[in-house]
Amino acid sequence: MSDLKLIPGNLDNLSEFELRLIKSFRSNGYLFPMSDEEIERFEDCHKKEIRSAISKVPSADEILNRGRIEKNWTLSTQVDEEVSQNMAQAAREGKTPTDALKQKMLDDRNKSKNK
C-alpha cells in the first residue's frame, strides 16, 4: 500500500503483549501470515481444514473464466446516532458517569445485543 500516507499522529507504541498478539493473530489466521514461521504454524494448526478445502475450492478454469468478482458492498450496520452520542458524551467529559447515564449506556448495550 505504498500510495498511502502515514501520518505521525497515528503512531501507536506497541507493547510486548501487542507484538505477541499480532504475531499470534497472523499465525492463527486472524490476519494474513507474513513470515515463514507464521505460515508454517498456520498450516500446521489447520491441516484438516486445508485438506478438506480441496473439494470446496472452485476449479482453476472457473477462476480464469469468471474473472474478477466485482461486488458493491452495502453496510449492514445501522447508523445509531443515539449510541454514539452517549459514548462521545462520556468520553468528552471524562467524569464518572451518573446513574442515569449508566442506565442509558446499559440500555444501549442491550439494544445493540438484541439487534
Add this chain to the structure above:
Amino acid sequence: MDDASSFVSLNDLRKESTLTIMEYMAMNKDEPSVANLAFNVFYERFSSAFMVTCEKVCGPFECLYDGLAEVIFNNAILNAYLKAGQFNTTNKDSQKVDNDVKKWLYGIANTEMYIELRKIKASANLSIVEDILVLESNIDHEEPLIAECYEKEILEQALETLNDKEKGVLLMCYQFSEDGKNIPSDVIDRINTIFNIKEPNRRQIKKRALEKVQQQVNYLLSKTKPKK
C-alpha cells in the same frame, strides 16, 4: 511458432518446480494455453491453504461483507496469475520458494481487502478513489524478536470477550497497518465509516479491546500455569 501447449502436458508441469510454474504463468499474454496449464498446477499447490486463510481472515467481517472471503480468494488468485511475472525470489530451496509465493499471495490478498474496504466508502456516497493495485513481489518481513505465539484456544476465548465492533476495529487496525504500528490515515477514515465511529472513539475502542483481550489472555494463562 509452435503452440507450446502441444508439447507440455499437465502431468509434465506437475513435476516442475514452483519457480518454473511461475515462469510459465508469466507467459499468459504470449502463450495463454501453457500459462493456463501452469495456473492449474499453481492452483493445486496453493489454493486450498489460501482459501482457508481467506475464510479465517475474512470471518470476523462477514457480518459487514457477506461473501468477502470468496471475493478476496477469487480476485487475489486471479491477480497472481495475471501478474506472475512480478514475482521474484532469491531463494533456491523449494520450501522457501513456496513460502515466498504464499507471502506474495497474502500481500495481494491484503491489497484486495483494502480495495473492498474502499468500495464500502464509495457505496456510502463519500469520495471515490481510483483503484491503485499494488503487488509486492518482494515482501521482506522482519520478524521482531518476541516470545512465542498464544495458543489458538487462548486467542479464540480472548476474542470472545469482544463484541463485533471491538473485534472488527482491532483486527482491521492490525490488518492494514505496517507491522501493527502505522495505520494509514485513509484506512482510519474507512474503519471509522464502516463502524460508524469517530476518530477518538476508534482509539478508545481499540484500546478497550486490547485491554479486554490482554486481561483474558492473562487469566487463561494463569489458569494453565502449574501450581506450586
